[in-house]
Amino acid sequence: MKKEDLLRKLGSRKFWACVSAVIIALIAFTNAAPETTERVVALVSAIGGLCIYMLSEGIADSKPSDVTNYIETKDYREE
Template identity: 35%
Template sequence: MDWKRKLGSRKFWALTAGVATSVLVLAGAGEDTAVKITGVITTVGAVVVYILAEAHVDAANKGSEDEDDPVA
């Protein structure tokens, strides 16, 4: 399984938040708790997606810089 790709997927984080919300409701947690935990999960997901996207862009830019630089 390609975890880097999976963690970079917005669908994965939406699924994780949905599952967590369902589990919390089944466990009897209050609505306030479910909303807070769902918010934390989606925030973490957004940060992970951003970090992986920036890493991809940086790697692509580094590759193009190496090709343009005759000294490298």
């Protein structure tokens, strides 16, 4: 797996929803208290949100900001 693929997956909301679902299923399987389930879901959601934010900011910062668009006038000359 390439680094770009891994970063894309870590930044996916679907991935974090899947992680949350697996953790909730494991907690339910162990007959944990509802309060424990709520706390673990909150923790996973916070970590997922933080990962998505960090990845999106890193991608945005890695792109050059001094790019200017210009139009070639020779493309629009009337002949």
